[in-house]
Amino acid sequence: MSHQVSEQRCYIGLTQWQHAAWQENILQRSQNEHILKAYSRHFSSVEGNSTFYGLPKADTVKIWTEESDPTFRFCFKFPQEITHRNHLRSTTKETSAFLNRLQPLQEQLGLLCIQLPSSFDSDHLPTLSNFLLNLPEGFNYGVEVRNLCFFDKQETEREFNQLLAKNNVSRISFDTRALFNDPSDDPISLKAKMHKPKLPVHAISTSKYPMVRFITPLDWELGTDYLTPWINKAIHWMDEGKTPFFFFHTPDNAEAPELAAYFVNQLEKQRPGSCLFNPWLPAKKQDNLF
Template sequence: MQPGSARCYIGLPQWNHPDWDDGPLAGSSQLSPLIRYSRYFSSVEGNTTFYGLPSSDAISRWLNEAHTPFQFCFKFPQTISHQAQLRHCNKELTELFNCMDRFEDRLGLLCLQLPESFGVDNLDLLSRFFQDLPEDFSYAVEVRNIGFFQKDEQERSFNRLLMERDINRITFDTRPLFNHPQNDPVTREALSAKPNMPVHVLATGQRPMVRFITALDWQSSMDYLNPWINKAVQWLDEGRSPFFFLHTPDNKRSPEVARLFASKLEEQRPGQVCFSDWPDLQQQQSALF
């Protein structure tokens, strides 16, 4: 891929949230959540597949509703990643890939989120697992064991394994959340659910994936978010097509974070950001008069 053809896909961890209906999108409730969401965002973290595969009818509906160039990203089911921990799961893998085949070029990344108990002593197992994966898909992996963050030979071996197979190492940047903890219920819940791992920034594949979560006061997190703009520019110039997923502790304000990120990136690399401006309340009111 040449630098000019690279694209940055921007999304959120979900395509529906009850608070979004009461804000800028009020009045468009006759449309499905995915139709509305994909008007603005170009990807989504498909967490539903972690718990179970979608039905054939659901897949057909999603493909019909999502606007081009929308890219679905889905997680490997927990039956593979957490329960089997990559062992003896051929049946589950077959079911997964039969399901994912339906998405064809609308599938962005298949994401393997490994549990904290999966450490660097399992690198050989991970390598064998990768060998058996079909080459027709793009993959990303997120590790949550501190052994993968020691900047030692084991971490380097892990990174080399990913680079050899063009598998993207997911970065989950939770620093704004953990470095500025608050005592409100929303933040406490997020602190208990999100991993607190170091941020090691590198692209091991052609489609780097970054998950970023702000503090509840999301505007206080800009010192952490702004460097990701520069990294996205670098990756685009290298011909990579990164995926950025923006979170807030309750995701109520996550569209606003994504809008700011996308606008800053668009200023530097116009035409390479897959995002249509999420309307704020002022824009919505102006449209009424």
């Protein structure tokens, strides 16, 4: 990275920095304190999904720089206009606008994420190669694919992995196994299964900054067995001198902080001090007035 990072430690984050369910624990703050400031007291990174739908205002980016710790890392998604509508073709202008808008945050950027739709298959690899070749230096990038051809363990996957490694771009892993192996059919779970990809997990690191996205069933404790291999993988990556990013989801994200805290606790039993994470105090209980 062009800026300093904490080597051989894991960045820990969620898919967003505010949620109604978090107000009494991780988002406890004074009336005038920005909600991002409260979030970044505990988590060292966040997935910036809002940029997928449009560029933030310049004033908003300025606020983000002011209200987060200098060691905090934002991992923003490329706009869907670039990745989904145009499949990375003829997007020089849009890509420049995206990166220029985030320029004030450059020292606080982790990975910029190129999430590709399931329609992006092996026929598009030359387009991806050209796109990566023309990306400016000074940023770190990751690619998430959702077409099964990139999980075939054959020529297509090898070519894809080699392309990413050649350009020092991370292959982002999205582990949805716990979600899809859970039989729950409540509306929240069904909605999550409708929108999340059901794909194999190939835990391959093609850059110095691996990224893992992990989602559980609504009852997140039913998915913790799937975390054990990631704990071992995190230790392996750190032993290689890499700096992993881990992001935690649940179908409604209400208890995603608890899931993240569980992962940190389990990992630090084996590797104390390996996570950039600060636990929060339990929610304050109101005194009984009667």
